[in-house]
Amino acid sequence: MISEFAKKIIVAESDQCVSCGLCLPHCPTYRLLKSEADSPRGRIALMNGVANGRIPLNEKFVQHMNRCLTCRACEAVCPNHVSYGELIDQAKSLIVDSKSGGASKENSVTRRWLNRLSLLHPLHLERLRIIFRLLQHTGLLKWLSKFDRVKKNIFFKSIAQLPSIKFPYAIAADKRFLPVRNHWQEVYPAEGRERGHVGLFLGCVARIVDVVTLNSSIFVLNRLGYTVHIPSQQTCCGALSQHKGELQQAAIFARQNKSAFEKLKVNTIISTASGCGVQLLESNVGNENCQVIDINRFLAGKIEWENVKIASLPEKILVHDPCSLRNALGGHAYAYQLISLIPDAQAIPLAGNDQCCGAAGTYFIEQSEIANNLRESKISAVMGNRSQYLVTSNIGCALFLADGLLEGGINIEVVHPVTLLARQMGLQL
Numbered sequence: 435m436i437s438e439f440a441k442k443i444i445v446a447e448s449d450q451c452v453s454c455g456l457c458l459p460h461c462p463t464y465r466l467l468k469s470e471a472d473s474p475r476g477r478i479a480l481m482n483g484v485a486n487g488r489i490p491l492n493e494k495f496v497q498h499m500n501r502c503l504t505c506r507a508c509e510a511v512c513p514n515h516v517s518y519g520e521l522i523d524q525a526k527s528l529i530v531d532s533k534s535g536g537a538s539k540e541n542s543v544t545r546r547w548l549n550r551l552s553l554l555h556p557l558h559l560e561r562l563r564i565i566f567r568l569l570q571h572t573g574l575l576k577w578l579s580k581f582d583r584v585k586k587n588i589f590f591k592s593i594a595q596l597p598s599i600k601f602p603y604a605i606a607a608d609k610r611f612l613p614v615r616n617h618w619q620e621v622y623p624a625e626g627r628e629r630g631h632v633g634l635f636l637g638c639v640a641r642i643v644d645v646v647t648l649n650s651s652i653f654v655l656n657r658l659g660y661t662v663h664i665p666s667q668q669t670c671c672g673a674l675s676q677h678k679g680e681l682q683q684a685a686i687f688a689r690q691n692k693s694a695f696e697k698l699k700v701n702t703i704i705s706t707a708s709g710c711g712v713q714l715l716e717s718n719v720g721n722e723n724c725q726v727i728d729i730n731r732f733l734a735g736k737i738e739w740e741n742v743k744i745a746s747l748p749e750k751i752l753v754h755d756p757c758s759l760r761n762a763l764g765g766h767a768y769a770y771q772l773i774s775l776i777p778d779a780q781a782i783p784l785a786g787n788d789q790c791c792g793a794a795g796t797y798f799i800e801q802s803e804i805a806n807n808l809r810e811s812k813i814s815a816v817m818g819n820r821s822q823y824l825v826t827s828n829i830g831c832a833l834f835l836a837d838g839l840l841e842g843g844i845n846i847e848v849v850h851p852v853t854l855l856a857r858q859m860g861l862q863l
């Protein structure tokens with residue numbers, strides 16, 4: 435039943451493709467593999483063939499679909515506005531529904547692990563952070579990496595790649611504690627004259643490993659007069675499920691988030707990771723009365739910055755544009771605007787920003803060869819323009835890039851633009 439529905443969508447959408455090939459030079463896998471079947475046009479033709487029953491859904495088909503990063507660079511340049519993102523998600527759902535499943539053993543382990551993670555109750559996610567932190571700080575992780583079997587284990591590799599996890603508090607210059615130890619408050623009141631109320635989306639991975647960005651967002655929003663609400667019933671955005679073709683699970687997440695935020699009666703839901711932001715937006719978690727908006731865009735918008743003190747930072751700041759921000763949300767310019775608020779800071783686009791870094795959800799684990807190849811270009815771009823900071827607005831990209839830079843012995847801090855701004859406004863992290 436689901437397959438029939440997916441096939442109809444694929445046929446209708448893929449028929450919009452006129453095979454002009456304008457998207458090909460923008461596709462990272464086509465540039466790398468030089469194969470039509472690994473290009474957007476080729477993949478669309480394959481999807482059309484499978485949906486129409488002309489070609490079988492076999493291992494080869496699965497391989498070409500799985501090699502797609504879902505970066506949507508093709509969609510952003512398509513003159514016929516073919517919704518490639520929708521097509522690839524539906525094609526993956528056909529794969530999930532088919533008997534072959536198309537997943538290698540390693541993929542299945544990763545997927546199972548991440549699925550379990552995203553399905554965990556938010557409170558358990560908070561506890562997970564403590565366990566990961568203990569693994570990192572007691573040296574147990576380092577000790578375990580001596581064993582070959584453990585080292586190759588996908589679960590271990592995922593944890594080993596996490597950045598150093600800090601306890602989720604930060605002390606502002608005025609000694610105010612942001613969120614208390616292991617849970618988030620439901621409300622963080624505005625400072626001074628109140629300008630409005632916003633909801634904040636935490637995310638499942640970010641609430642464990644990117645507390646710094648979440649703290650920074652609360653800090654900046656409060657300082658600007660916004661009361662921040664964090665509904666405890668919010669859950670994973672569903673992007674990982676969506677891009678694996680598990681569309682029903684993604685819809686369940688969307689419904690839960692919708693209901694969690696609807697109770698707040700706010701007209702803005704802020705997301706800090708652009709990957710989550712796209713998913714929240716496209717799964718209609720917001721509505722005509724409540725907009726989902728990326729933190730960069732919100733802060734660069736109609737905000738009164740005149741009376742806000744921001745310390746100078748006379749540094750070059752390299753800016754990485756995540757695909758989700760650039761190709762799907764279309765808001766990569768806002769990160770630059772945010773940095774321009776910091777006196778003397780100079781925002782410089784990272785060379786090759788139109789190409790994916792390779793992180794792409796769990797792609798960096800499942801298609802590590804292609805992912806590492808793509809990351810190499812980013813590392814070279816960083817090397818070609820040395821600076822102290824690399825900013826990016828998506829946690830997945832931040833983790834993958836930071837890991838590559840660390841491996842290469844390159845000392846540069848990878849942060850979210852809002853973190854840099856919060857620091858210059860007095861947040862001590």
Ligand code: SF4
Binds near residue numbers: 456458
């Ligand atoms: S640019 Fe659009 S219409 Fe042209 S080949 Fe690519 S997807 Fe098809």
Ligand code: SF4
Binds near residue numbers: 518
């Ligand atoms: S989403 Fe990215 S990797 Fe996939 S076909 Fe489009 S440009 Fe290529």
